[in-house]
Amino acid sequence: MRYLYVLTILFFFISCASETGDDRAAEIHTVENGLLPGILVEGESIPRYSMEERMEKYNVPGAGIAVVSDGKLRWARAYGVANTQTGQPVDTATLFQAGSISKPIAALAALQLWEEGKVDLDADVNTYLKDWKVPQSAYTDSARVTLRLLLTHSAGMTVHGFPGYKQTDRFPDIVTVLEGRGNTDPIVVDTVPGSLWRYSGGGYTVMEKVVEDVSGMPLETYMDKNILPQLGMHHSTYQQPLGSPFTDNASAAYDRDGELIDGLWNNYPEQAAAGLWTTPSDLAAYCIAIQEILSGERNGPISQQTAQAMLTKHLGDWGLGPALQKEGDSLLFGHGGKNAGFTNNMLATAHQGRAVIVMTNADQGGNLMGEAIRAVSDYYGWGFSKPRTVQLIEMAADSLAVLAGNYVLDFPVPGIGEYRIFVEPRDGNLFVKDPNNGEENLLSPMDSLKFVDVEKGENVRFSVVGDTLEMTWNGRYRFLRMGQHP
Incomplete structure (x- = not known):
C-alpha cells in the first residue's frame, strides 16, 4: 500500500508538471503565431503573423523573447541564427548588444555611489571628474551639469548616439570620445542645464567618467563587481571590445538587408551609453530585481528608497535611467536599444510583476519587436501596447x-x-x-x-x-x- 501511495503521489506531480509544461507551450505557441501590426485600418480584418514569417519579411536572422509574469520569468524563447557563417543558432544564452538599454542598468552604478554618500546627484559633476572636465561656457554660468540631469537627459549635453567602431578601427578611450577625437563630435553643453529634455548618449558618457573617477575602476569592472551579479545578470558584461569567453555565445550583427556587418559587430567604448552585451533572460532578471526592490521583497545593488527615486518622473517623463510611462499602480519602466545591427526593447511594470523583452540581431528588428510585444500584451491582457485603428481618407x-x-x-x-x-x-x-x-x-x-x-x-x-x-x-x-x- 505504501508503494502504491508513493506511485500515486509521484504520478500526481509528474502530471502537474506535464500539464504546466503543456500550458506554457500553448502560451508560447499562441504568442509567437499572434504577432500584431501597430496599425489597423478601420473596416479591415485583424491580421496575425508568425515569428518566422515576420523575421523573414524584416531580414532578421535571429531574435529572443523573455516574458515575466507574477514576478517570475514565465518563459524565454530563441529564434533563428546567431551567425549565418557558422550556422550557430540563437539560444536563450545568446548575447546581443543591448544598445541604449545599457543606460538604465549602468545608471545603477551612479545611484549606488549616491546611496553610499560618494557622490551627490545634485552637485556639479566637475567636482568628481579628474583628468577631464565638462567645458565651461555661458550655458553653465547659471546652472551646473549634475548626475541627476545626466541620468534624465536634461543636462543640455550634445551627441545623441554613437555609431560604434569596426574591428579594424583604433579603439579610443573615454577621454578621446569626450573630447571629440573619435568618430563623434566633442561632448559639450549647448543649452542651459535643466532647461529642457533632450536625449543624450554623450551625457551618459560623462556619467560613466564620473563613476570611473570616483570608484577608481573601469566601468565594466565596477558593473561586474557591484551591479550585475546582484541583479542576477550572470550572462552579461560591459566589456568592450568583447573578449573570451563571451565571444563564444555572442550573436553577429546584421544590416537592414540581412547582410552580416563587417567584423561580425561594432565595438563601443561608450560603455554606459551602448556597451552592454546581454540576453533577454538577463534583462528579465533586471526587471524582476527592480520590481522586488521596489516592493521591499529583496535587497539589491540599490535600496527601496533609491529605487523609488529612480522611478520618479523628471523632464520628458524620464526617471534616473529608465523611461517611464503611466502613473501609480500602472507605472511602466523600460528602455529601447539600437546599435549597428542590433535592435531591442524592454518594458516592465513597476508594481505588477510583468515584463517583456525582445532582442534582435538586425537593423530592421524594430518592426518585428513591436509586433511581438503587442502579441504578448494582447495574449496576457496587459495593455502594454495595442494596435491603433485608423480611418484613412483619399487625397488628390x-x-x-x-x-x-x-x-x-x-x-x-x-x-x-x-x-x-x-x-x-x-x-x-x-x-x-x-x-x-x-x-x-x-x-x-x-x-x-x-x-x-x-x-x-x-x-x-x-x-x-x-x-x-x-x-x-x-x-x-x-x-x-x-x-x-x-
Missing part, C-alpha cells in the same frame, strides 16, 4: 504634391552629418525614401496634414512654421523642408 495628387520635397533633420547625426530624406506623391499616398539607411515608407493620409505608415506603424504630421514646412516623425524627430523637389 495636387494636394499631396504640396508636401513633396527634400527634408533635413534639425540636428546632425554622428557619422552622417546632415540627415536628408525625400518625399514624393505616389498612388494617392506619400512615398518617403531615406538614402542614409535605404529605408522606404508609404504614408497614407488620415487628414490633409496627418499620415501613417500602416505597415510599419510610423506616424507623420506636417505643419507650417513661418515660411518653412516641417515634418514631425513619430512625434519626436523634426525635419525641415529645404527644397520643393527631391
Whole structure:
C-alpha cells in the first residue's frame, strides 16, 4: 500500500508538471503565431503573423523573447541564427548588444555611489571628474551639469548616439570620445542645464567618467563587481571590445538587408551609453530585481528608497535611467536599444510583476519587436501596447504634391552629418525614401496634414512654421523642408 501511495503521489506531480509544461507551450505557441501590426485600418480584418514569417519579411536572422509574469520569468524563447557563417543558432544564452538599454542598468552604478554618500546627484559633476572636465561656457554660468540631469537627459549635453567602431578601427578611450577625437563630435553643453529634455548618449558618457573617477575602476569592472551579479545578470558584461569567453555565445550583427556587418559587430567604448552585451533572460532578471526592490521583497545593488527615486518622473517623463510611462499602480519602466545591427526593447511594470523583452540581431528588428510585444500584451491582457485603428481618407495628387520635397533633420547625426530624406506623391499616398539607411515608407493620409505608415506603424504630421514646412516623425524627430523637389 505504501508503494502504491508513493506511485500515486509521484504520478500526481509528474502530471502537474506535464500539464504546466503543456500550458506554457500553448502560451508560447499562441504568442509567437499572434504577432500584431501597430496599425489597423478601420473596416479591415485583424491580421496575425508568425515569428518566422515576420523575421523573414524584416531580414532578421535571429531574435529572443523573455516574458515575466507574477514576478517570475514565465518563459524565454530563441529564434533563428546567431551567425549565418557558422550556422550557430540563437539560444536563450545568446548575447546581443543591448544598445541604449545599457543606460538604465549602468545608471545603477551612479545611484549606488549616491546611496553610499560618494557622490551627490545634485552637485556639479566637475567636482568628481579628474583628468577631464565638462567645458565651461555661458550655458553653465547659471546652472551646473549634475548626475541627476545626466541620468534624465536634461543636462543640455550634445551627441545623441554613437555609431560604434569596426574591428579594424583604433579603439579610443573615454577621454578621446569626450573630447571629440573619435568618430563623434566633442561632448559639450549647448543649452542651459535643466532647461529642457533632450536625449543624450554623450551625457551618459560623462556619467560613466564620473563613476570611473570616483570608484577608481573601469566601468565594466565596477558593473561586474557591484551591479550585475546582484541583479542576477550572470550572462552579461560591459566589456568592450568583447573578449573570451563571451565571444563564444555572442550573436553577429546584421544590416537592414540581412547582410552580416563587417567584423561580425561594432565595438563601443561608450560603455554606459551602448556597451552592454546581454540576453533577454538577463534583462528579465533586471526587471524582476527592480520590481522586488521596489516592493521591499529583496535587497539589491540599490535600496527601496533609491529605487523609488529612480522611478520618479523628471523632464520628458524620464526617471534616473529608465523611461517611464503611466502613473501609480500602472507605472511602466523600460528602455529601447539600437546599435549597428542590433535592435531591442524592454518594458516592465513597476508594481505588477510583468515584463517583456525582445532582442534582435538586425537593423530592421524594430518592426518585428513591436509586433511581438503587442502579441504578448494582447495574449496576457496587459495593455502594454495595442494596435491603433485608423480611418484613412483619399487625397488628390495636387494636394499631396504640396508636401513633396527634400527634408533635413534639425540636428546632425554622428557619422552622417546632415540627415536628408525625400518625399514624393505616389498612388494617392506619400512615398518617403531615406538614402542614409535605404529605408522606404508609404504614408497614407488620415487628414490633409496627418499620415501613417500602416505597415510599419510610423506616424507623420506636417505643419507650417513661418515660411518653412516641417515634418514631425513619430512625434519626436523634426525635419525641415529645404527644397520643393527631391
